Amino acid sequence: MQRQVALIKQSLFDQKIIIRTQxxxxxxxxxxxxxxxxxxxxxxxxxxxVEEVATLYFKDSARLISNIEQALERGSFDFNRLDNYxxxxxxxxxxxxxxxxxxECTMFREYCRVGNAEGCLRTFKQLKKEHATLxxxxxxxxxxxx
Amino acid sequence: MEKGFSPVxxxxxxxxxxxxxxxxxEKMLKKCSYEVTTCGLAREALRLLRERKDGFDIVISDVNMxxxxxxxxxxxxxxxLDLPVIMMSVDGETSRVMKGVQHGACDYLLKPIRxxxxxxxxxxxxxxxxxxxxxxxxCCYDVGADWFTQAQFLxxxxxxxxxxxxxxxxxxxxxxxxxxxxxxxxxxxxxxWSYELHQKFVNAVNQIGCDHKAGPKKILDLMNIPxxxxxxxxxxxxxxxxxxxxxxxxxxxxxxxxxxxxxxSPPKDAEINSGHQSPGKSSSxxxxxxxxxxxxxxxxxxxxxxxSDVHMPPKAKKTRIGYDPPISSGVFDSRLPWNxxxxxxxxxxxxxxxxxxxxxxxxxSQSSYVANSAPSLMQEEMKPSYVNADEFLxxxxxxxxxxxxxxxxxxxFSSNATSNTESIPGSLNWELPEAHHSDSLDTDLDFSxxxxxxxFANTGLQNFQFQDYSSSTSLLSELPPHLWYGNDTLTSIx
Numbered sequence: 156m157q158r159q160v161a162l163i164k165q166s167l168f169d170q171k172i173i174i175r176t177q178x179x180x181x182x183x184x185x186x187x188x189x190x191x192x193x194x195x196x197x198x199x200x201x202x203x204x205v206e207e208v209a210t211l212y213f214k215d216s217a218r219l220i221s222n223i224e225q226a227l228e229r230g231s232f233d234f235n236r237l238d239n240y241x242x243x244x245x246x247x248x249x250x251x252x253x254x255x256x257x258x259e260c261t262m263f264r265e266y267c268r269v270g271n272a273e274g275c276l277r278t279f280k281q282l283k284k285e286h287a288t289l290x291x292x293x294x295x296x297x298x299x300x301x
Numbered sequence: 302m303e304k305g306f307s308p309v310x311x312x313x314x315x316x317x318x319x320x321x322x323x324x325x326x327e328k329m330l331k332k333c334s335y336e337v338t339t340c341g342l343a344r345e346a347l348r349l350l351r352e353r354k355d356g357f358d359i360v361i362s363d364v365n366m367x368x369x370x371x372x373x374x375x376x377x378x379x380x381x382l383d384l385p386v387i388m389m390s391v392d393g394e395t396s397r398v399m400k401g402v403q404h405g406a407c408d409y410l411l412k413p414i415r416x417x418x419x420x421x422x423x424x425x426x427x428x429x430x431x432x433x434x435x436x437x438x439x440c441c442y443d444v445g446a447d448w449f450t451q452a453q454f455l456x457x458x459x460x461x462x463x464x465x466x467x468x469x470x471x472x473x474x475x476x477x478x479x480x481x482x483x484x485x486x487x488x489x490x491x492x493x494w495s496y497e498l499h500q501k502f503v504n505a506v507n508q509i510g511c512d513h514k515a516g517p518k519k520i521l522d523l524m525n526i527p528x529x530x531x532x533x534x535x536x537x538x539x540x541x542x543x544x545x546x547x548x549x550x551x552x553x554x555x556x557x558x559x560x561x562x563x564x565x566s567p568p569k570d571a572e573i574n575s576g577h578q579s580p581g582k583s584s585s586x587x588x589x590x591x592x593x594x595x596x597x598x599x600x601x602x603x604x605x606x607x608x609s610d611v612h613m614p615p616k617a618k619k620t621r622i623g624y625d626p627p628i629s630s631g632v633f634d635s636r637l638p639w640n641x642x643x644x645x646x647x648x649x650x651x652x653x654x655x656x657x658x659x660x661x662x663x664x665x666s667q668s669s670y671v672a673n674s675a676p677s678l679m680q681e682e683m684k685p686s687y688v689n690a691d692e693f694l695x696x697x698x699x700x701x702x703x704x705x706x707x708x709x710x711x712x713x714f715s716s717n718a719t720s721n722t723e724s725i726p727g728s729l730n731w732e733l734p735e736a737h738h739s740d741s742l743d744t745d746l747d748f749s750x751x752x753x754x755x756x757f758a759n760t761g762l763q764n765f766q767f768q769d770y771s772s773s774t775s776l777l778s779e780l781p782p783h784l785w786y787g788n789d790t791l792t793s794i795x
């Protein structure tokens with residue numbers, strides 16, 4: 156991306172917009188402006204900053220997902236506890252701008268609030284799916300950027 | 302202190318259990334040219350803060366953390382160290398934000414946090430410093446103010462965690478120094494409030510009685526000092542009230558914690574004065590910190606000396622960290638035994654509470670404090686006050702000195718406790734372990750009333766001699782309502 160940006164600097168402004176649009180198209184709403192913020196933080200001191208952050212996120216979120224999974228498997232549905240876990244997970248997901256994941260988190264918390272176990276399970280499944288998809292896409296993205 | 306203040310190099314401590322956010326925030330803050338320290342655990346953060354008392358300018362903390370509630374950390378930091386704290390959360394619910402404000406947060410950020418929000422956090426640091434300087438300097442006293450800012454430090458024991466330098470302070474010497482406070486930015490004519498002059502002042506105030514009657518004009522008349530102007534008295538009065546209220550606050554907290562320690566030691570650190578002299582980070586810290594430490598000293602110093610001749614003895618550890626409006630007034634002073642009797646319990650002159658002298662004086666510097674944690678703090682302070690007030694109600698008590706009676710009195714207080722002070726009783730234990738950055742904590746002490754009092758954590762509770770005091774629960778119940786400091790103040794707390 157940096158290479159591309161460097162190229163853009165030499166070219167016209169229009170091209171920068173084109174490239175950004177392409178990235179967005181690729182990501183298709185999986186990520187929001189937070190991701191762009193992270194990219195802007197990347198500099199010579201931290202040339203792989205975004206990738207490092209993403210790696211950290213996926214490592215930590217895997218742990219959180221596992222916590223929630225265990226809690227759900229227990230079947231007791233302690234909504235307070237589940238909500239707490241999800242609150243953590245949501246906060247974490249905002250760090251890289253994982254917007255689709257964040258949406259699922261919000262829904263999950265809403266189901267917790269009304270005590271809808273079925274809704275929680277459904278949403279959680281969807282959440283895991285989004286999470287996995289994002290992970291794959293980002294891996295591909297970082298690969299391509301190298 | 303504004304002179305030379307620069308956002309560059311601002312020392313920020315970031316506390317968040319989310320490693321991803323910690324990394325991002327670190328990078329963002331570094332890009333703002335701040336000096337960043339990260340911490341994944343609240344307790345660890347507290348430890349760091351206490352270790353490096355003056356090592357940070359501002360703290361940014363997440364609200365939801367596994368080892369400690371962000372709000373508790375907020376209270377600790379605000380009270381013990383008086384640092385500005387910014388809360389963060391992905392949750393922007395009104396009640397949460399309100400809680401943050403009530404607990405003393407100077408700002409509340411919603412995640413995801415943007416660079417532009419972090420770029421201007423230095424304003425909170427500057428603002429706080431300015432406030433502190435203004436408080437201290439008040440009416441631009443030079444030496445005059447010294448006596449009390451320094452006195453406040455008298456009580457400051459080693460346990461006090463704030464203030465980086467705590468030199469021994471020669472109170473008497475300072476009192477009679479003629480040089481004006483170089484830090485004072487005011488160019489007004491200086492009045493040197495010498496020890497004697499201040500004594501006259503205090504006597505006059507005591508003579509007049511309660512707060513609302515003690516106006517500068519009356520005091521001036523009573524003092525009968527030809528060259529003194531009404532303005533001089535007015536400003537001195539303002540400072541005095543501020544001082545008393547600070548003392549009050551500090552007393553509560555510290556007086557019970559190892560007050561004996563500093564009993565005979567001269568007023569601490571001139572640094573406290575620094576608030577005066579060098580409006581700057583250290584001074585602002587110093588001032589507030591000094592007040593905090595006061596109670597301790599105060600306790601030790603303010604031993605029963607039934608004489609109504611309350612003046613500021615050289616070693617008077619009249620530290621009032623009054624942060625509650627109803628603070629002891631001149632009356633208090635007169636009744637306050639200013640001995641050097643090492644009696645830690647005496648730290649809280651009950652007079653403080655019963656006197657309405659400062660009743661309506663919201664301390665500017667403390668106002669936010671009050672507002673934020675008023676309920677909890679009030680809670681804390683209430684208790685001691687009760688005890689003290691009770692003590693003072695009986696003049697014959699003098700000998701016993703203000704002894705903090707039964708801390709169990711907290712029970713009645715609990716009812717007054719506002720929601721902010723969760724679990725006043727019993728939570729003490731929670732407080733204690735982390736409160737003490739060093740020294741053995743005297744966990745036996747039933748400091749339930751300290752609950753909300755986070756800052757005493759650093760005050761070396763180990764010296765607290767609560768247990769020695771017999772229970773006088775009954776005393777409390779006998780206290781007339783108006784003495785129930787807490788009652789009045791709580792409701793008046795915004």
